[in-house]
Amino acid sequence: MSRSRVPGYREGLKVYQTFTCPWTESAWTSASLRMNCSVGGDQPFNHYYCIPNAERTHFVEFCYDRASMKTEKGNCWELGGIGYLNQVDCTNFVKGCPDYTYLSEQVYKRDIGSEPNQHLLNLEENKGNTNPTLKSQPVNVPERDIIPVNVKGHISHLYLSKTGDIWASNDRGKVGRIDPSGYDKRSIETFSTYSAHFTLATVDDEEGEHIYWVHNEKKFVKRDDKIYHETPTGNWxxxxxxxxxxxxxxxVGIVKDDDAKITRYCTKWTEKDDIHKYKAGESIFRYPAYLVKNTNGDLCVSDNNKRVVVVDKNNKFRFIYPEHDHNGFAPYGISTDSKGCILIVDSSSSSIHIINQKGDFQRYIKMSEQLREPRGLCIDESGKCCVGTYGTILVYKYTSDDTQTTTTATTESENENSKITI
Structure with missing residues (x-):
């Protein structure tokens, strides 16, 4: 097997480029022994991996120095950032997206057919959306794009700064306040995680604007890069x-094993209460990855298990969107506008779903299908909608006021003369 050492990854992780991966258990075991990785289930660390790099230009193999993780149904792995695993939605890949869960080091168990390597690296050639209404709409062209100089990779979370700049975070442990030209006005180095699940919240106080972020491996909440301000979250x-x-x-959205909840904290970090169970003890959430409050007090949650969950201001369950299972729906960033509409980035279809406060679908903002996994989302008061994708922040014109004129598209559910504003 031809391979060469790949520079640029974190210290202690030796990564090699390879042109093919083993796709049987015996071949996988042989590769593990060749690389001096752990073999078998007795040792939770140092297992062998052979997966695409973040740019998906080639395969990389390595012994991973972190614990095994469960791969969710409809997800695949890539080596992102400076050397941590990224779990990415693969429901629109050409072939090889698993419809079952498996441990992260057992990639060889995926049923990817006779040409696994071609299918893995040619991941999104089949990214056409099956929704006929969305398919009929023209692609919205962004007003401009912002290419961050230092916040590279998957731009997963976006927040508006009081300065008019944009806070952005990626999958490499970097948080930056980005100006319109893409330069950092301020940056914070956090800890990289395997799939960009550190997030941020902006808080204004007498000291100015602060960033709070979470780290799912070390299980704490932290303010800025200050060592003294850490709030542990126990076993969650x-x-x-x-x-x-x-x-x-x-x-704060927290998870433990197959359970999940959202805990509310006062500003002094005393625990107030949990949003957790409903009807016969069933958990409301499965993986609450993105959170936002609506104008009516509802908490809107983008759950990585292919749904959006909304609870009211009294922490009571209201609705799930979509109402029925929707294969291919991959919700990420979520935001609300001044009229209470909820906007959700659907990474699988490169679109933004817009629903009202009752959960009724309103319309789409259709983006280019060539975008690489759009994730982050925020809306400013002037009607600009910012979307974080791989290496770029795209700025679209958005308004919820149907009397304003922007890009228009016809939906199949309306007559041919009807227009919607997007």
Whole structure:
């Protein structure tokens, strides 16, 4: 097997480029022994991996120095950032997207046919959306794009700064306040995680604007890069955070095994309550990755298990969107506008779903299908919609006021003379 050492990854992780991967258990075991990786289930660390790099230009193999992780149904792995695993939605890949869960080091168990390497690296050639209404709409062209100089890779979370700049975070442990030209006005180095599940919340106080972020492996919430301000979350791993300025409360999404909940904290980090169970003890959430509050007090949650969950201001369950299972729906960034509409980035179809406060679908903003996994989302007061994708922040014109004129598209559910504003 031909391979060469790949520079640029974190210290202690030796990564090699390879032109093919082993796709049987015996071949996988042989590769593990060749690389001096752990073999078998007794040792949770140092298992052999052979997966695409973040740019998906070639395969890399390595012994991973972190614990095994469960791969969710409809997800695949890539080596992102400076050397941590990224779990990415693969429901629109050409072939090889698993419809079952498996441990991260057992990639060889995927049923990817006779040409696995071609299918893995040619991941998104089949990214056409099956929704006929969305397919009929023209692609919205962004007004401009912002290419961050230092915040590279998957731009997973976006927040508006009081300065008019944009806070952006990626999958490499970098958080930056980006100006319109892409330069950092301020940057924070956090800890990289395997799939960009550190997030941020902006808080204004007498000291100015601060960033709070979570680390799911070390299980704490931290302010800026200050060592003294850490809030542990016990056995629960924090994956998301949102600050409600109106309530002066932090909402932190946390997970443990197959359970999930959202814990509310006061500004002094005393625990207020949990949003957890409903009807016969069933958990409301499965993986609450993105959080936002709506104008009516609802908490809107982009759950990585292919759904959006909304609870009211009394922490009571309201609705799930979509109402029925929707294969291929991959919700990431979520935001709300001044009229209370909820906007959700659907990474699988490169579109933004817009629903009202009752959960009724309103319309789409269709983006180019060539975008690489759009994730982050924020909206400013002037009607600009910012979307974080791989290496770029795209700025679209958005308004919820149907009397304004922007790009228009016809939906199949309306007559041919009807228009919607997007």
């Amino acid at each position: 791993a924090p994956i998301s955070i949102f600050f409600s300025a109106e309530e002066k409360l932090f909402y």
